[in-house]
Amino acid sequence: MPNETPSDRMLARRYRLHTQVGRGGMGTVWQAFDEVLGRDVAVKEVILPHGLTDEERDLQHRRTFREARTAARLAHPGVVTVYDVVEEDGRPWIVMELIKADSLDRVIKGQGTLDFRRAAKIGGQMISALHAAHEAGVLHRDVKPSNVLLAAGDRAVLTDFGIATSTGDATLTATGLVMGSPAYIAPERARGKVAGPASDLWSLGITLYAMVEGRSPYERPEPMASLIAIITDEVPASEKSGPLRQVIEGLLDKDPETRLTTHEAGRMLDEIARDGKISGEYARPVALRSEPAADPAPTTAERVPATGLGMLGDPTTASRSSGNRMTGLIVGAIVLVTVMIVGGIALANSFNGDEEGAKPPVSTATETPSATPSDTRTPTQQPSQTPSATASAQTPPTGFRLYQDPTGYSMFVPDDFGAPDRQSLEAHFFDGAGGVRVQIGQTSDPGDSAIEDWNDNEPNHSGFNGYQLLGIEPTGDGLPVPSADGVASADWEFTFTGNAGGPMRALNRGFIMGDMGYAILVMAPADTWDQTMKKLEPLYASFKGK
Template sequence: MVADMPQETTGERLLARRYRLVTQVGRGGMGTVWQAHDEVLGRDVAVKEVILPHGLTDEERSVQYKRTFREARTAARLGHPGVVTVYDVVEEDGRPWIVMELIHARSLDQVIKQEGALPPKRAADIGRQMLAALHAAHDAGVLHRDVKPSNVLVASGDRAVLTDFGIATAAGDATLTQTGLVMGSPAYIAPERARGRTAGPASDLWSLGVTMYAMVEGRSPFERNEPMAALVAVISEEPDPPTRSGPLTPVIEGLLRKNPDERMDAIEAGRVLDDIVRAPTVDTQRTIAVEYTEAPPPVAPAPAPAPPAEPERTHLTPSAETAASPERPANRPQLPQLPPALAGVSARRALLVAAMVIVIILAITGIVWGATRGKSEPKTSGPPSHPATQTHATTPTTPVRTASSSSTPPASTGVPAGFRTYKDPQGYSLPIPQDWSKPEHKDGGGGWFFYSPDRQTYIQVDRAETADTSALQDWKDLEPARRHVFKGYDLIAIRPVHNGKPVSDPTGVRSADWEWTFDGRGGRIHALNRGFVMRGHGYAIVLYAPDKGWSKTWTDLQPVYAGFTSEK
């Protein structure tokens, strides 16, 4: 008996008396993905509607529905930030609907088509996140079996999320694939699967290798006009050597070994990808590391008010706040990497050491002069907001020349003394210290970077067109996957912005801080990533500075946050 094809769903339907379908956001071979609203918890979700092709028998249709339920069980048991979270599975009209985390993102396939081949370092970062998700799945006894660019979502900050475990298999599950039928995409399938042999974790790693090849070359090396021709190429042909892969070449070649026993494993691939992502960029290589002893200030500085006590550093447990908001959270910028310390100083660079000492003395003199002059000059803006937390209130290793150290008079536009306004074409603006660098962009995205004169303190600003459900939850989801990016990483806190600029929200839905320290080239580095929502867009301002003297640096740079505006 052949069953009729179910009628496709239209918008505004209420599913299971709870999930109201709003708009269609995607469509694939196995169904449609809807943006929906959970009217019980008051949050936006994604709902996958399974639409089977016409002409299936009742038995075949039943098998496909079982497969869908298995997809939901498979994804739900992983609980990894690199895997789309499954919230619920409901049955209506005799078929399953999968309720998932809603991620506002393009697929990797769309990114490649719209932007072309990706730089190797960016491809390595995305590939590393995919590898982490696959490794977690394999540890749980789950194979994906359809890793390809269209099954990877790339959210703001290049957060990569693996989706569509529709043909995944789990240990203990009976196979639901018909005998002789190979499931998956021919241009990305592993040779052993194309031959009908048993798949293993190495099969997913092959598909990851093809995906990374596609990221840097713009296409799969086995892409052909016909599916059967692609399968033949996978089995019998060697891929054309990649020409744009740079340092990724050993990983791609290691993952594309046809014999799964000889294929590069996840541990080795992860190590190489980590090295690529952490490698110094052109920007950081322009900065020469020098050793110097800070000279004593020629004039004793005016006494500063006593700093607040250092807070206890602890890992925060998930917030009890679950209130929904129509706003969306801050974006997740790609976090910049600091290169290893440069060993030694050559004789030719000795002159730079002397120059640095002179600059330091002049800078300290400017701080004292600016502080005393500031007492007699009217302020052009209100007092800066107190930071949520402050630590290690000691004199900075290298002075940060900000508003208090500049002789520039207040601008007529209301810009704080010693600052200039940076206006971004995307419609936002913020004050930047006058003597800091012009905006710089790093390979792989991540927004704009502004550096202090000594380049030891810098600010990163990034923007996302849309944002997710909660800024606080956004950081909590991303933090585990980013721990290994920074050497000596130590989390201080992930918390709502209770009283701070540009946006305060004690629930953490519209504004949240992620604060940590790590080992930099010149010592311990302190970082604070403030994510917030303004005019419906997600923003992040990340401050990196020496941990010694963090409190003063943070306070001096509050005009950056207080003066942030968005016009679009």
């Protein structure tokens, strides 16, 4: 454990602070001595971010007192015990059980990854603690390796209910702060929906993955990139998890309704820890995700910035909250959101984490660093300027099928594109193996000029490694909406580096059709770009708005 900054300060005329044993975004933890009961304790000094108004500061103080009340209700060997909470210097201090142990995060970094049986043993204790918390009506909302202490004998203790919420408690995120660690947040929370017990189980699944692989699969250089990856990307298969993989995949089901429950996951973890395998008696069928074939290529093309060009939540709300006219339509508008790191992540004035009805803004993502692609601009292969005779609204050409979105639009889609991954008002299509990704976004509140919005938002391109602008231009005769001046339709083209280090190319076409705004984003390997655009001609030519 860290041993820093000695102090002899007396807190509340009872707790003598000695040394710092931990520090995070939301405060500092001290080893202290309770002069009244004569025992060592841990004291959490809550440190609030700079720049808060008096009202916001008061809300955060109330949240901290709620944390103490929440944790004090839990009596479980896998949860740190809270003894007291005091107020001094105008802020709260939480007094709790002192556990002399390293965090799971430090163990992984210092000793390396864990074998799957040891990970299952630790995970089983964590799920037992979470079950007890959920039974008491308490959600943790920040389960991650740094919030798990490993004491002697691998006793796992879940700590820092600093952003925990209790069923029935009013939310304290009215200021727009969303708390939690982005690489561990469940997809429903990333979308701004209400958290539930299943959200903690998702975070446990990521923690199990980190135990055997060393890091979260959604860890990115930028917080917003992690959130978008969680929403748009599937988790890569763990090579070291053995039978634990089935538990991890079951916990990382993006639908909280079909995610493994605490009982199911707990039984499976117990069996793995005890026998090194899962018996058929307890293992319910869990669809193991096929990453390469039907997913956003395991290469990068696919799992890259579905990212920056992916709209989170309701695009109509996104356009208004971002302050840009047509950006709401743009599955592709790469609009940076004000991000403030507080403990985990606080997305200031963007969306209210667990408040029902809160909707996040259009965002950007960042890819894992990799080589920057070299690119010599060549004229873009434009989709056919007139629909082919067979590409009518009713009869798809050979190799295509008619796709009708539940929201009302339709288009021809290549047969080798799987069923779409629908996320709110977006549809994401991936080809089988070529690394091509197509995203369709929409809004009922389009702005005045497509090309103006592209030009306004182009500087905010940090979501793509090795980004190189190819151009922002009117669509011209290109379908589905020709536009000579770029007002009704415009193209934003660029290159970037994919996850596997290869050069990728993207075309984001925004257009207005009727009363709706749409965007078709295509991303594909640069070396097959012309073939990709030729192949997708019927898609553009056949697109019909609702």
